[in-house]
Amino acid sequence: MADTMQFDLVSPERKLASGAVRAVQIPATEGDLTAMPDHAPMITTLRPGLLTSEGPEGESRFVVTGGFAEITPAGTTVLAERAFPAGAEARAALEAILAETRAKAATVSGPEKDALDKTAGDLERTIAAL
């Protein structure tokens, strides 16, 4: 069994990471999951959270705000709506998105509000974990 796989993290504007990794932790909508080489093919959507990849040069952490991931036995591709390398810049960006989400949640009601509240909660936890 191969012990590394191809990992790509792309946002609409640029490619953030690309290379061989041992495992990737993905914040999927229905719970975190770890993709390793020879994972069964799957496609999942993402929630805001921390994405961690374990490469040969150690761990790298990224913040993603949503999007989806395609996992195949040969590799993992994460298409993030917005993504930042974990750090001060990511924190500032997340806080801005959080404020925006909260403001939006205050103007709607029903299932839409629940979804936005959930996103806000996810964002808060991500900021705390940074």
Place this chain on the structure above:
Amino acid sequence: MPNLKDLKNRIGSVKSTRKITKAMQMVAAAKLRRAQDAAEAARPYADKMADVVNGLAASVAGSSTAPKLLAGTGSEQTHLLVVMTAERGLCGGFNSSIVKVARYRAEKLLKEGKTVKILTVGKKGREQLKRDLGAHLVGHVDLSDVKRVGYENAADISKRVFEMFDAGEFDVATIFFNRFESVISQIPTPQQIIPAEVPAEAGAEMLYDYEPSEEAILEDLLPRSVTTQIFTALLENAASEQGARMSAMDNATRNAGDMIDRLTIQYNRSRQAAITKELIEIISGAEAL
């Protein structure tokens, strides 16, 4: 024969025009590189997105639960044309060529008895379309303050498109933009974004697990895919605009150079003629004595 002073002024003014066009050409070349890099960087995301959406769409298409963005509204009566042009002129046929394609399409649809609505992106297209299709313009997106198009700009445009779609204001949406082929060739391209066009032979080679369900993912992905297509179009357009401007300014610079040469010859001849005339006057004056 124009007098010498006029000619000299004329040469001076053409020279300064040449300086300006030369500078614009160089600025466009620098911007073109940046725009091309941006378009390049956005490609992996767009390609992957198209792959996944096509795979999903092929497996969901035909089922009655298919989302509206994929299946359409069941009618083709009202068409929305999103015409993307530049905010600035002086870029050759760039704006006119998109407008021409869009206008042709609009006229064809109108002849078929369809309703046409036009959303313009970029000031130049609006100015050109206002004349004969002014009644069909439903909105305008101003990007004149935007230095570099970002994903947010595409998101703004797609948000407006979705609001209109949700309100049932149109059935089919098509974007018009210039595909960047090379510096000297940009191809005006119409691309249908709603309902999503799925190539017939598409289909996932791999059987994926979906989490959550296929429909839920598709529901989430389709709007993103539309935004991504708009974003790609904006980037292609930005690169095309700079490419078109670069070659237009290159031509202008060359024309100005030719004109200066011509005027300089004319100036020298006039000067020589004046000198000769004066000499003849002096000589014939001396001979008469």
